[in-house]
Amino acid sequence: MDETKFVKEIASKEEAFSQWYIDVVKKADLADYTPVKGCMVIKPYGYALWENMQQCLDRRIKATGHKNAYFPLFIPESLLKKEAEHVEGFAPEVAWVTHGGNQKLEERLAVRPTSEAIIGSLYSKWIRSWRDLPVLINQWANIVRWEKVTRPFLRTTEFLWQEGHTAHKNQEEAEEETLKILTVYKDYIEQDLAIPVIIGRKSNNEKFAGAMHTYTLEALMGDGKILQAGTSHNLGQNFAKAFDIRFLDENQQEQFAWTTSWGTSTRLVGGIIMVHGDERGLKLPPKVASVQMVIVPIFFDTSKQEVMEKAREYKSLLEKKFKVELDDRDSYTPGWKFNEWEMKGVPVRLEIGPRDLAQNQVVAVRRDKGNKVIISEKEVESTLEKWMADIQNNLFLQARSRLEENIRFTDNYESFKEIMEEKRGFIKAFWCGNEKCEDQIKKDSKATIRCIPLEEHKEKGKCIFCGEESSSLVYFGRAY
RNA sequence: CGGGGCGUAGCGCAGCUUGGUUAGCGCGCUUGGUUCGGGACCAAGAGGUCGGAGGUUCAAAUCCUCUCGCCCCGACCA
Structure with a gap:
């Protein structure tokens, strides 16, 4: 059957992917634009999908010992400023409340762009002893980031997400948590959303503002671009020091806690559309479909x-x-x-x-x-x-073979640029670890390091840009 | 935030260059009827002061200025 024959209302996926995406969002009745720039309304059919996604993930988060809570939307400016790297990273996209009614506020309130600051300040109040640890809290909330370019689900000014915030008594435990969540996310995204992901660590350039290091899950979209599907940050003691989260350990020594944070958002709805959708529109995995x-x-x-x-x-x-x-x-x-x-x-x-x-x-x-x-x-x-089981599985397998077909190795910079221009997808290439190479590669090809695999590569190769010997084989791609 | 494009009925568009009847068309919508195994048909209707504000003019969808929004391409970001 001719795929396009039945579709009168949506643009061709092959020829106009962006327009196709917008058309599917609107025609499948997932979301609509509103009078507020960059803010969409998630319509009942889209929201039902999100609710199912929430349930799938919430179950997994709770099964690993976390509890849900809810923290305030507003963060006092002084709190947000406590972690230097953090505030610097988020400053350009924070929305500020300056007035309450007609009265000017003594101190501006940030509409949360993420909640490390407010939660950190409360953890400092709650944590006194090693017996108080670990604290394992998740919240489902809305977030505001003043983005310059917005697209429904993929990047909106306000969006919905879950953010986990945990505190631990030592580095090992915090690292274990960070990696555990990475696995929880991988299971959720692959098994429930049927989206195969590549997991790894972020380069310094790409890591979360204020984190020690960031783990990530990266997924290939239908147009060859890469979507960050979720992140898990090991914050080290950075935030504990900034927000004064201290406790007495078993040896009566005062210590700063080790914290983590991790999140996934409504962006994954966009991922489902772009991974599974076809010329005829949306294609939902049975596990999250509101109508099966x-x-x-x-x-x-x-x-x-x-x-x-x-x-x-x-x-x-x-x-x-x-x-x-x-x-x-x-x-x-x-x-x-x-x-x-x-x-x-x-x-x-x-x-x-x-x-x-x-x-x-x-x-x-x-x-x-x-x-x-x-x-x-x-x-x-x-x-x-x-x-139902078979469809779920089939969607995943189809997406996985597409992913596998679109991971290419190269050690030639010219062909690197060519692939990024024509086929996109993931490119595996050696990287020396120098940020200058990373920056220049981005300028030349719009590709960034999506992630650095967790397991160290055995053989050595030459950095795709400068040619220096390296054992770091990383994934490049053009990101959403 | 820079470059480009677009805002006219719910959706898609024409009209604008060269200002001048009552602003059109297709789809959709309403009512009635016939239909129904891959986007049915007939008939009769409803619906817009042309994104917003200001200006030029006897007269503005049309010309000018400002502004808001959306889309594409960059820079930035989940």
């Missing part, structure tokens, strides 16, 4: 009543196990509905018409395959159960 299957009844004058009855029967049977929607709207033809639900990315469609009634069957179509399959009534439940 839609039933489209096929009406004819004479049989409408019976068909509707049967459709309702299927709905009540299936909704015990799945998230089911019955599209009984009278004003649209089946074909129209097929297209709409495909655009909205629903994993499975069931068609029920008089023919199916007569033969005790349904017609079923997978969003990831597209062909019609006849399933006998007896086997509907068990088949769909298999399908």
Whole structure:
């Protein structure tokens, strides 16, 4: 079947990826623009997706011993300024509250761009003894960063995220936490969102403002650009020193705590769109789809009543196990509905018409395959159960082979630039560790070091830019 | 924040160069009817003072100034 034949409303993914992305966001009813620049409204269909994503991740965060809390939106200027690198990193994008009603505030309040400062100041109050540690807290919150260029989900002025903030009694424990979260994120993003990621460490240039070091998960998008899917920071004692988080250890020695922070955001909704979406629109992994299957009844004058009855029967049977929607709207033809639900990315469609009634069957179509399959009534439940798992898996495998095909090694700078220009994706190349090389590579090709693999590479090679010998084989890419 | 493009009905657009009837078209929407297995058809309707403010003019969607927003390309960032 011609992929484009069914799509009237969205731009071509191949020819105009950016426009395609915006079209899918709007036409699949995920989000809309608002009167406030850079701020989108997440519409019910998009928000339901986010809620499912939240649940998947929240479960994992809690399973690893963390508890949720909620900290204030406003951060006093003096607090934000305590960690020098931190404030410098975020200063250009902080929104400030200067007035309460008509009255000018004594001290400006920052609308949180992230919560290390406010949480750090409270941890300093709460932590006295090594017995108080570790503190393992997560919060689901909104964040404001005054971005110059915005795009729905990928970069908005206000966005939703979760941010974990933990404090530990020593460096090893903090490092263990930072890496543990990296694994939690990897499982969530790969298993629930079906997005394969490459994990590693950020270079100094790219790490979080104020962190000792930053771990990251990087995902390949449909246009060859790279999306940072999540980060986990080992803050060392930087923030503990800035916010005075101290405790007495087992040996009655006063120590600064070791803290971490980590986050993932609504940006991942954008990731789902750009990894799985196709010419026909969205394609949702069953685990996070708010509608896992839609039933489209096929009406004819004479049989409408019976068909509707049967459709309702299927709905009540299936909704015990799945998230089911019955599209009984009278004003649209089946074909129209097929297209709409495909655009909205629903994993499975069931068609029920008089023919199916007569033969005790349904017609079923997978969003990831597209062909019609006849399933006998007896086997509907068990088949769909298999399908859900299979679709989830298939989306991941497809994305993974795309990822694998788009990781290229090169030791030639000319071909490096050529690949970045034409194919993009990830390039594996040796890097000497010098920031000057990193900067020049960025100027030449717009590529940045997405991550440095966790396991040290055995063989040595020559830095892609300066040619100096190095054992650091890193991933480059053009980032979102 | 620099360069470019665009704002006219819910969506997509025409009209603007060269100011001048009541601002058009397609889709969508409403009502009624016929339909319904891959974006149905017929008929009758509703809906806009042209992003906003100011200016020029007898007269502005059209010309000028400012401003806001969106998109693309850079710089910056999750």
